[in-house]
Amino acid sequence: MTWDFDPTLKAPVDVLAVLSLLCPEVVRDIEQNWNAPVSEYARHLWRPVARPASGPAIAARSILLDVLHQRLDLIMQPEEVGKALEEFDHRPVIQSGLHCLLLMDRITFDALLFAWLGAVENGLSAFVGFMGTTMTMETIGREGPGWLDVGDDKVNLFGMGRHKLCRKSACAAGPVTLNKRALEAVGDETDASRWLGTLLASQDKVFGTAADALTDLNEDLVADWDRSGMARPVFIDDRLAASVVARHLDHDGSLLSKLLLEPARRQRLERTLQETESGPFGRFLPNATAYFWGIREERVRKLVLENGHLIEPERPNGLSIPFERAHLKQALLEGVLLPNLFLTFLVLAILPRVRVVGGLRQIGYVALFHSILLAALDETAPEERGLAAELQVRENAWGTRVIDEKMSVREQVAGLPAGRLFPDLLGHYRSHTFAETTDDLKLVRENARWRKIGRAFGV
16 A cells, blocks of 8 residues: 655654653554554554453453354354454454444544444454443433434434433433434435435334444444445444443452452452542543443433442432342343443453553543553462553554544535445545644644643643
């Protein structure tokens, strides 16, 4: 592959200096690919990862592959499943930062496109994207999973009243059907030929939850936008992470069981979490619930750990789940509990040695989660000492809003050839450098969290 670039161009030293305070591995990726095409940067992030070597990492990778196998069995033919698993085991990468939104959301579309570029440039048949589903159907006014962004307007995707949208979470709200009348009206007003027909093909389908609907519809959109099937998205979410955590809890001797359920180990873990939260990088930590979220009445609930139970604070009739292995496992499998971000990234990425590609806040908190786990390990135990040695290498990368196209998705796709939308964009991002596309890291420079960190450290 060849491309034109000015080799004298250098990444902005001040911005990289701030990032290097917490994420030197991210800085190395940026520096190596500053003058390369965006597609080459994506290819670099989907490079192979060293195989797990310690007992806890090997076990975590095995559990993740088993649960991922179950997910692939639902959407692929057996021969496709085997190939996708083999590819993932060699290049275990998960694109995170995908919101539980239709791909008509600009940031979600750009993030998925970036992952698709990484997969295609490495010749992969499939790639994995994590869609967080704990958000409410309406997060702020006319924003969130319950709304379809068509560029100049928002459509109520499921025809759910706004008082319900703000009181139900995407992973729990259901069953749902598409708002056929509102979608058909869009077709009368805009050039919707690149996506509307794909959605209306499911107009009579009943989905178990809103998250299921968004996953299925996004799979259909990508299949229509890339009819060559160059690389297929595999969407996973918090519910798959819950199944992985439950598998870890199958054994009371597993590392996760020890960290959560042995009082001395959990006390050490919680002390490390608190110290990190009060430290200079604490603003990156998402620490809104105690290890798990609760699901009650189609909504995600904050939980606290009191007297050996996970409970909803100040809600005497809310959830109350004994903080014991069997009860936690059952609640996870029944969909009553979901792991918080710390446990999610622990079992999907950090323990199984999977590279996770996310946004500007995520690269901060994943680095912190990594350090928290290191501090919580017992290095007198040989297996945990081996894991600590592996954790000296962090698999953490920036890939959400690297592509940050300002025009709406409807405008982006309107002029592109039907069935070749993604392949056509591949040509575009093979000819535009990382430096150009990120406008010399403008998004990082303007990010409030990273600016505060820079000021605090005098960088």
